Amino acid sequence: MLFFYTAFGIAVLLFGKSDRMKAVGKISIVPAIFGISEPLIFGLPVLLNPIIALPWIICPIINFSLGYFLTSIGLVARYAGVTVFNFPMIATGLVNGSISIAFMEIGLCILDVIIFMPFIRALDKKYQLEKAESEQEA
Structure with a gap:
């Protein structure tokens, strides 16, 4: 599940062009790699945000489904059951x-x-539209 937060941080960092998204992306990428999502959740904000709600719900469902399928057909080894929090994604797999x-x-x-x-x-x-509107008002 840690790679979900990492993916979200990478997406914000790569595809965010506004000043707000750039700042949140720079601040949140390192904590996201270690599974700490608070800078992303409270920086954008994610809570009660209808634009982010859909991928926030869909990604874990897809991750679980594909992980289960790949494990059940034998393409991926079974998990040993080790729960390690705040550990980078590749290391958790190892x-x-x-x-x-x-x-x-x-x-x-x-x-x-x-x-x-x-x-x-x-x-x-x-x-970007909100920033342009605030600049026009000022």
Whole structure:
């Protein structure tokens, strides 16, 4: 699950063009790598944000479904059941017993970035319009 926060931080950092998104992306990428999502959640904000709500719900469902499917067909090794918090995504796969788990985490992280991309761009356009409106008022 840690790669979900990492993917969200990467998407904000790569696709955010407004000053607000750039600042949140720079501040939140390192904590996101270690599974700490508070800078992202409170920096954008994510809570009660309809633009971000959809990928925030869909990505974990897709990650779980694909992880379960890849494990059930034997393409990815089974998890050892080690729960390690605040540990980078590749390291958690290795701790859980296999390099295939680490590769799956990387693949799911890339998929999550792709899923988040259009939503981050839409939110970024909203922030740019808000900034332009505030500059016109001033």
